[in-house]
Amino acid sequence: MARDPDEARYDGPVLDDLREIRSLSKAFARYFAHGAPRLLALQLGLALAARSMAGSPTLVELWILVGIVIYWPLQEWFLHAYLLHMRPRTLAGRRIDPLAARVHRAHHRAPWSAQATFLPVKVLLLLIPLNFAFWWLAMPTRAASLTGIVGFTLAAMIYEWIHYLTHTGYRPRGRWYRRVWKNHRLHHFKSERNWYAFTAPWVDVAMGTSPDPSEVPTSPTVRSLGIDG
Numbered sequence: 001m002a003r004d005p006d007e008a009r010y011d012g013p014v015l016d017d018l019r020e021i022r023s024l025s026k027a028f029a030r031y032f033a034h035g036a037p038r039l040l041a042l043q044l045g046l047a048l049a050a051r052s053m054a055g056s057p058t059l060v061e062l063w064i065l066v067g068i069v070i071y072w073p074l075q076e077w078f079l080h081a082y083l084l085h086m087r088p089r090t091l092a093g094r095r096i097d098p099l100a101a102r103v104h105r106a107h108h109r110a111p112w113s114a115q116a117t118f119l120p121v122k123v124l125l126l127l128i129p130l131n132f133a134f135w136w137l138a139m140p141t142r143a144a145s146l147t148g149i150v151g152f153t154l155a156a157m158i159y160e161w162i163h164y165l166t167h168t169g170y171r172p173r174g175r176w177y178r179r180v181w182k183n184h185r186l187h188h189f190k191s192e193r194n195w196y197a198f199t200a201p202w203v204d205v206a207m208g209t210s211p212d213p214s215e216v217p218t219s220p221t222v223r224s225l226g227i228d229g
């Protein structure tokens with residue numbers, strides 16, 4: 001397969017070339033070969049089992065799920081724009097360069113590498129207890145906490161799936177997915193300062209980061225993000 005000439009800029013190994021995955025069924029099978037989707041699936045199964053033992057569903061839980069559907073796309077945009085694209089800085093003599101930002105830079109340098117596309121298990125292991133603590137403390141009942149965990153875990157799994165799929169060789173179909181696919185590729189190959197949304201293109205429209213691609217010059221730092229290492 002012809003390689004992107006820019007790939008030579010990435011000095012690490014491409015461990016798993018996502019472009020070789022061309023069908024949805026193969027993409028789905030390969031999705032569960034990675035640590036983050038496996039861990040999230042395990043969490044989802046356990047949370048669903050625990051919720052099923054905590055009584056009948058209530059209206060509060062429906063609102064929790066609606067809240068997650070509204071909140072998640074905004075979280076995607078803000079975390080991508082401000083945390084994943086955060087430039088290293090020095091504060092009181094200490095270098096601040098979060099693991100999530102370092103991993104995201106590796107993802108921009110090697111966009112076809114499966115390994116750099118998924119959330120690192122290390123980051124997830126840090127986020128899972130925080131997420132549990134939030135739902136446990138913020139919700140009025142155990143059932144509501146478990147529903148929050150179920151909804152948030154499912155949202156994370158959908159985000160991971162869609163993001164990964166946009167990096168595979170599967171050709172997009174359907175209006176929504178075609179747009180998601182195109183916007184994410186524009187973010188990787190046109191301008192790293194636009195198209196931050198992963199699953200909800202409307203957030204980019206609302207935030208002013210969905211310009212007409214023909215009016216955006218190709219950024220010379222779209223692969224490196226202008227940072228060495």
Ligand SMILES: [Zn+2]
Pocket residue numbers: 107163167184188
């Ligand atoms: Zn990406």
Ligand SMILES: [Zn+2]
Pocket residue numbers: 080084085104108187192
């Ligand atoms: Zn990015």
